[in-house]
Amino acid sequence: MKPTFLILPVIALLMVGGWFAAQRRSIARLDKESALLRTLIANARASSATEAASHAAKSPNGKPSKAREPIDWKSVAARMEEMKSNEEMGDIRTVIQLQQRVQSMTKEELVAALDEIAKLDLTEELRLMLEQMLLEPLLEKDPELALHHFADRLQDLSGEMSWQLANALGKWAEKDPGKATVWFDEQIAAGKFDSKTLDGKNQTRILFEGEMIRLLVGSDRAAAEARLAKLPEDQWKEIFQGSSASKVKEHDQKAFADLVRGRLPEKETNRSIALVASNLTLKGYPEVGAYLDRIAATPGERAMSVETAAKMRMMQDAHQGVISREEIDRLREWVTAESPGTTDSTTGKALAGASGVFNGKFKFADAAALALHYQESSGNDDVLVSFLGDGQALQNKEEAIKLAEKISDPARRAEVLKKLN
Numbered sequence: 001m002k003p004t005f006l007i008l009p010v011i012a013l014l015m016v017g018g019w020f021a022a023q024r025r026s027i028a029r030l031d032k033e034s035a036l037l038r039t040l041i042a043n044a045r046a047s048s049a050t051e052a053a054s055h056a057a058k059s060p061n062g063k064p065s066k067a068r069e070p071i072d073w074k075s076v077a078a079r080m081e082e083m084k085s086n087e088e089m090g091d092i093r094t095v096i097q098l099q100q101r102v103q104s105m106t107k108e109e110l111v112a113a114l115d116e117i118a119k120l121d122l123t124e125e126l127r128l129m130l131e132q133m134l135l136e137p138l139l140e141k142d143p144e145l146a147l148h149h150f151a152d153r154l155q156d157l158s159g160e161m162s163w164q165l166a167n168a169l170g171k172w173a174e175k176d177p178g179k180a181t182v183w184f185d186e187q188i189a190a191g192k193f194d195s196k197t198l199d200g201k202n203q204t205r206i207l208f209e210g211e212m213i214r215l216l217v218g219s220d221r222a223a224a225e226a227r228l229a230k231l232p233e234d235q236w237k238e239i240f241q242g243s244s245a246s247k248v249k250e251h252d253q254k255a256f257a258d259l260v261r262g263r264l265p266e267k268e269t270n271r272s273i274a275l276v277a278s279n280l281t282l283k284g285y286p287e288v289g290a291y292l293d294r295i296a297a298t299p300g301e302r303a304m305s306v307e308t309a310a311k312m313r314m315m316q317d318a319h320q321g322v323i324s325r326e327e328i329d330r331l332r333e334w335v336t337a338e339s340p341g342t343t344d345s346t347t348g349k350a351l352a353g354a355s356g357v358f359n360g361k362f363k364f365a366d367a368a369a370l371a372l373h374y375q376e377s378s379g380n381d382d383v384l385v386s387f388l389g390d391g392q393a394l395q396n397k398e399e400a401i402k403l404a405e406k407i408s409d410p411a412r413r414a415e416v417l418k419k420l421n
Contacts, residue, residue, distance in 0.1 A: 071101065073117050077126045103137050107145055110138040114149060128161065135164050143168035144176075147183065154192040157204050163243060166207035170244065173215050184208060206235055210244035217259055218252030224259060236263055240272040246279035250294070257295040270304040273297065277305035278312040285309070285334040292338065299339075306339040307346045314354035318362040323354055328370055347374055348386030356392045364396040368403050381407050388416050 076098075105113070117130050139146040146168045150157070157165065173180035187193060193205035209227060216224035228236065239245075240260050248256045253276060260272045273295065280287040288309045292302050310331055317323050331350065335343045348371055354360070355367035371387040384407050387393070393400035401420050407413035 071113065073113065073130060074120055074122075077117075077120065077122050077130060080129060081123075081126055102133060105134075105137065107138055107141040110134050110141070111145065111149060114138075132160055132164065135161065139164060139168040139171065143171040144180075144183075147172065151187065151192070154187060154204060155194065155196070155202075162204040162207055166204070166211050166244070169208050170211035170215065170247070173212060177215065177219075181212065184212065200232065201235060201238075203238075206231075206238050207242060207244070210239045210242040213239060213259075214244040214248055214252075214256070218249070218255045221255060221259070228259075228263075233263075237268050237272075240264065241268070241275055245272060245275050248276055250291075253291060254295045257297075257301075266300060270301050271308075273301045274305040274308040278308045281309045281312045282316065285313075285330075289334075289338055303339045303342050306335055306342065307349060310335060310346050310350040311353040314350040315357050318354040318357040318360040321361045322366055323351075323362050323370075325370060325373070328374070332374070344374065344378055344380040344382035345386040347371070348383040348388075349390065352387050352390030352392050356390070356395075364392055364399060367392075368396075368399055372403060372406060375406065379408075381409050381412055385412055385416060388420070393420060 102110075114131060114134055117127060117134075120127070122130075135146060135150075138149075147165060150161075150165060154165075169180060169184060172183075188205070193202045193208070195202045209231060213224045213227055216227065228239065231239070240263075245256070256276070257273055260269050263269075264272065277288050277291055280291055288305065292305055295301075297305060313331065314323060317327060328347065328351070332343050332347055335346050339346070351367040351371050354362050355364045367387070371383050375381060375383040384403060388400055388404055397420055401417065404413060404416045404420060407416060
């Protein structure tokens with residue numbers, strides 16, 4: 001008897017971002033604590049590793065174990081479609097079991113499953129969901145194989161799969177830059193990254209180029225500049241502000257900053273440098289400060305980086321619960337040390353961003369109370385003005401208008417109220 005798989009949701013969704021956005025309403029209905037979810041994820045990953053090791057021992061030469069029944073991908077797709085239509089999450093244990101099974105598959109099994117799925121009579125949406133679920137472990141096991149498998153579809157890719165394959169190119173290039181570069185240039189020459197749009201852009205190529213430039217910038221600056229020179233200047237911003245920028249390694253950060261400087265307008269340069277800073281926020285405020293010192297950040301670069309990092313940190317905290325005044329005090333102390341004169345405006349923007357986190361427990365009213373507290377204690381309207389300048393204020397008009405009345409400067413108060421009415 002073949003098992004019934006109640007597919008994806010939590011664990012697989014976290015690994016296959018393409019379905020995540022489509023299922024947010026389902027996730028919102030789950031009344032589960034984030035700590036429990038993190039435990040489930042950790043346990044699932046640990047179990048996946050154990051099962052993978054066990055399977056490898058039982059399956060030499062990459063052949064499936066007889067004890068493991070083949071996955072019925074058509075049934076998987078049918079259940080996925082049912083869950084998508086009903087907006088239900090399914091049995092979390094079965095979801096984890098499926099993800100464990102996929103993670104434990106050998107690269108040969110993953111490719112065979114992709115070939116099987118390609119032959120099924122499925123909608124394009126369902127096919128992509130299944131492919132993305134299998135692609136993630138494949139690119140971890142063998143990024144070169146993943147790229148070769150999808151080479152004929154490069155021109156038709158979009159969204160999550162483009163990002164996944166660009167990530168595969170980056171992983172391959174880290175191990176064998178010469179071979180990865182030759183392969184990529186061959187695909188370009190073959191027209192697989194030609195644009196089909198009026199603006200002349202191919203978003204998949206931009207993602208791929210971002211990975212190559214990220215890796216070359218520290219080791220071969222001339223090669224990085226040569227790749228950049230082959231692209232129209234209106235695409236440079238997307239290269240420097242794409243997902244690859246957030247992955248620049250510490251020893252390459254100064255070189256990356258120098259490559260960006262002078263190639264974009266000042267504001268966009270600041271934004272590009274700030275994206276790297278935001279990726280360091282999880283490691284703590286000192287990591288962000290060390291990065292800014294390492295690249296010799298200008299005042300403008302520093303101000304935007306500190307603001308972006310502060311907003312990111314507050315949004316992360318908002319996922320966990322209501323943000324305390326003590327946490328904001330620590331944030332303000334750090335901002336004051338790193339970018340004097342921006343503390344109040346950064347506080348307002350960080351609070352606004354945190355109040356807009358999807359399914360967060362930190363609400364607009366919580367953020368508004370803190371914004372008012374810091375405006376009253378500092379005597380600076382920047383907190384309220386920046387807080388109310390965010391889109392969250394328009395979604396909470398009644399509360400926002402009452403708060404705007406607290407702005408002490410008549411001209412600034414009138415300007416904010418005009419935007420809210």
